[in-house]
Structure formats: C-alpha cells, structure tokens
Amino acid sequence: MDSLTQIVLGAAVGEAVLGKKVGNKAILYGAIAGTIPDLDIFASHFTDTVTALAIHRGFTHSIVFCVLFAPLFGWLVSRFESYKDWKGWSWLFFWALITHPILDAHTTWGTQFFWPFDLRLAFKTIFVIDPLYTLPFLICLILTMFQKRTSEKRRFYNGLGLTISTAYLALTFVLKHLALTQFEDALLDQNIIYEQIDTRPAPLNTILWSANVDTKDAYLLGYYSFFDTQQTRFEAFPKNHQLLGDLIENEKVQRMISISEGWHTIIKKDGKLYYNDLRFGLLSMEPQSQEFVFQYRIDVDENGNVNFVEQEKSKRDGKKLISDLWNRLKGI
Incomplete structure (x- = not known):
C-alpha cells in the first residue's frame, strides 16, 4: 500500500x-x-x-x-x-x-x-491506494491523538479505525468473488475457452474490477463494474512470446517472467522488443492500446547482456486514465 x-x-x-x-x-x-x-x-x-x-x-x-x-x-x-x-x-x-x-x-x-x-x-483484493480504506482510518487516528493517554475515548477511536479498516479488507474478498463470478459468466456466454483468469480492482476503488484471461494465443483484458447494465466485453492482446527468440533462455528474462507470474506480452516497436507486465493493466482504455502501466524495453549490448529499462509514465497519461476509469466505473 x-x-x-x-x-x-x-x-x-x-x-x-x-x-x-x-x-x-x-x-x-x-x-x-x-x-x-x-x-x-x-x-x-x-x-x-x-x-x-x-x-x-x-x-x-x-x-x-x-x-x-x-x-x-x-x-x-x-x-x-x-x-x-x-x-x-x-x-x-x-x-x-x-x-x-x-x-x-x-x-x-x-x-x-x-x-x-x-x-x-x-x-489482489485492493488497489495500492484506496481512499475508502485509508481516510476513515486516518480520521479515527487523528481523533485518537487528541485524547488523554488513559481515556476510554482514545481506545474507542483507535479500535474503531482498526475495526472499520479490517472490515473493509474482508469486504474486498466478497467483492472480488462477485466480480470473478461475473467475468466467468461472461466468458461462458461468449463461448471463450480459457486456461486461467486473474482479477484485481481498478485504481482507487473496489467497484470497478479488471480481469486478465489466458487463452491459447492471446490474453484477454476486460472490465466489470457493479454498475454495469451490459455484458462484459474482452479485448485480445497477442502473446507474441515467440518474438523473444533465443532471449527466452536468458536468466534475466526468465526471472522477469517469474516476477510477472507469466502474465506478459511482447511487442516490437522501431526494431526494439518491449516486455509488458499485464498484472497492472493499461495506461489507456483506448481500443488496441499497447501502453501498459509497466512496460520495459529489452536492451541487449554487444556482449549479449540483457537489461530491462522501464518506460516512463507521464502525469497526463495518469490523469486521462483516472478520468476514463471513473466513467467506466459508472457503467459507461
């Protein structure tokens, strides 16, 4: 967090x-x-x-x-x-x-x-920043600080903060299960055959959830909001793992694959290979966007040494994403 x-x-x-x-x-x-x-x-x-x-x-x-x-x-x-x-x-x-x-x-x-x-x-039940978890907790802590050391109110406010935050964490497991059920039903209705599915909340909330779906040649990414009135749609992203070629045997590449738990795609731009960690989603909700939150350029020097260079993210991209996610959260 x-x-x-x-x-x-x-x-x-x-x-x-x-x-x-x-x-x-x-x-x-x-x-x-x-x-x-x-x-x-x-x-x-x-x-x-x-x-x-x-x-x-x-x-x-x-x-x-x-x-x-x-x-x-x-x-x-x-x-x-x-x-x-x-x-x-x-x-x-x-x-x-x-x-x-x-x-x-x-x-x-x-x-x-x-x-x-x-x-x-x-x-994977809560985003790294979640105001609904933090703000009530912070308010209770501030109230606690202004009470006398032996005051019953001091223990009450601190206990209330711990109770509310813990209860919210417990609720996120229920919300995750409900979202997962919706994704599974959507995949079944659309006759999509898949090997595994991975769900997580979208940034700053637990109302909008995203899913990564592992199929034979591509990963499907989809969103579901508890305010949705239409069926969940999935967008396909080719795995392109073959683009790695002999690099697949490199120790750093293998470690990176392990870190991302296998959820990765490879793309080629301007003669360079890029490694996308799918676990944290996209920076843009535009169709066919390849701007992932965690994208790394794979550099190979003349001695064959491999280095992963994380691609910078602009504040403008972040603001646009939050705006898009807010609209999607509302079921739009």
Missing part, C-alpha cells in the same frame, strides 16, 4: 500495543515502524531493474525480518526513552512491522511473506 496508509496502520497498531503506557509516542514509533519495510525501494538505485523488482517486498516484508529486527528496534528505543520496557517496545515494533506486509499481501504485487521460500502472497 501507499506510504500514508502504512503510516496510519503502523501508528494505530503502535497505539493498540503501547498507547496506554506511552501515549502518542506509541503512535510515533508505530508510524516509523510502518514505513521501515518499504526501505527496500532504495535497492533500485544500486541494482538492475530485474533484481530490484525481485527484491521489492521481499526480505523486509517477511516474517523473518519482523522476528529478527523487532527486538533490535525495541532495544534501541528502550535505551533512550523514559519507558524502559524492552519487551514492550519490541512487541510494538513486531506488530507494526508485520501488519505492513500483511496489508501489502492484499494488493496485486503482493509480498514474499514467507521469505526465503519463493512464494509471493498476493490476494
């Missing part, structure tokens, strides 16, 4: 664990702990694109990381804070750290929660 959401979650968890004893310091340290796992993004400054993608939401988002570092952070804080209970601080850091990857596991990218095992946990 986005940084603000993780800060709010970490702060609320910190308050739940130690707020009655240390007041707003529990919120402060919980907020700090809620941001720590995302420090893995700095790997992109020191490694190639593929390695950085493999590292992202890896070790720092695992149970192992939480178990190892929570006691260390707890001990460090207990050294200079007036509240000296090392176990209490460690417990705060553990829960604030571990709820971060648990929440991220609900997004499309998911987390390597069970690192070092090569298993990415991704429920």
Whole structure:
C-alpha cells in the first residue's frame, strides 16, 4: 500500500500495543515502524531493474525480518526513552512491522511473506491506494491523538479505525468473488475457452474490477463494474512470446517472467522488443492500446547482456486514465 496508509496502520497498531503506557509516542514509533519495510525501494538505485523488482517486498516484508529486527528496534528505543520496557517496545515494533506486509499481501504485487521460500502472497483484493480504506482510518487516528493517554475515548477511536479498516479488507474478498463470478459468466456466454483468469480492482476503488484471461494465443483484458447494465466485453492482446527468440533462455528474462507470474506480452516497436507486465493493466482504455502501466524495453549490448529499462509514465497519461476509469466505473 501507499506510504500514508502504512503510516496510519503502523501508528494505530503502535497505539493498540503501547498507547496506554506511552501515549502518542506509541503512535510515533508505530508510524516509523510502518514505513521501515518499504526501505527496500532504495535497492533500485544500486541494482538492475530485474533484481530490484525481485527484491521489492521481499526480505523486509517477511516474517523473518519482523522476528529478527523487532527486538533490535525495541532495544534501541528502550535505551533512550523514559519507558524502559524492552519487551514492550519490541512487541510494538513486531506488530507494526508485520501488519505492513500483511496489508501489502492484499494488493496485486503482493509480498514474499514467507521469505526465503519463493512464494509471493498476493490476494489482489485492493488497489495500492484506496481512499475508502485509508481516510476513515486516518480520521479515527487523528481523533485518537487528541485524547488523554488513559481515556476510554482514545481506545474507542483507535479500535474503531482498526475495526472499520479490517472490515473493509474482508469486504474486498466478497467483492472480488462477485466480480470473478461475473467475468466467468461472461466468458461462458461468449463461448471463450480459457486456461486461467486473474482479477484485481481498478485504481482507487473496489467497484470497478479488471480481469486478465489466458487463452491459447492471446490474453484477454476486460472490465466489470457493479454498475454495469451490459455484458462484459474482452479485448485480445497477442502473446507474441515467440518474438523473444533465443532471449527466452536468458536468466534475466526468465526471472522477469517469474516476477510477472507469466502474465506478459511482447511487442516490437522501431526494431526494439518491449516486455509488458499485464498484472497492472493499461495506461489507456483506448481500443488496441499497447501502453501498459509497466512496460520495459529489452536492451541487449554487444556482449549479449540483457537489461530491462522501464518506460516512463507521464502525469497526463495518469490523469486521462483516472478520468476514463471513473466513467467506466459508472457503467459507461
């Protein structure tokens, strides 16, 4: 999830664990702990694109990381804070750290929660930014901060925020199931034979859902809104995996395919090959658009070394996409 959401979650968890004893310091340290796992993004400054993608939401988002570092952070804080209970601080850091990857596991990218095992946990029930999850949670946290440390209202507001946010997460599983059922019914009605289907919410909401459908030679992409009155339509995108040629044997290419869980197409523009990660959809809802959210140019140097270069996205593209998605959400 986005940084603000993780800060709010970490702060609320910190308050739940130690707020009655240390007041707003529990919120402060919980907020700090809620941001720590995302420090893995700095790997992109020191490694190639593929390695950085493999590292992202890896070790720092695992149970192992939480178990190892929570006691260390707890001990460090207990050294200079007036509240000296090392176990209490460690417990705060553990829960604030571990709820971060648990929440991220609900997004499309998911987390390597069970690192070092090569298993990415991704429920794909919530977009990385969802105001309906974050805003009520944030309001409750702000109300909590202005209550006395031992106040019943303080515990009530914080508990309310945690309850509402958790209930919303649970609801997203129901919404995902309903959307999946609609996609499956549409595929059946249209006599489309497919091998697998992958669904996820569209940006900023859980009313509009998208689906990737794996067929023999192409992937089908479709949208379904709970406000739709017409049958779901699917657009085909040729896989073109054969365009990779001998590159298919390259280690980086294989790692990229693994990262995208096989959901990828290859296109050729101006003599260059481009790798499209289908899990995050398109930047445009125009028919036959090839502007995917995550598109990488495949560069091969004279020594045969392969490098993936992520293509830049403009703010204008983002604004246009949000506008189109808003119209589609309304069933248009």
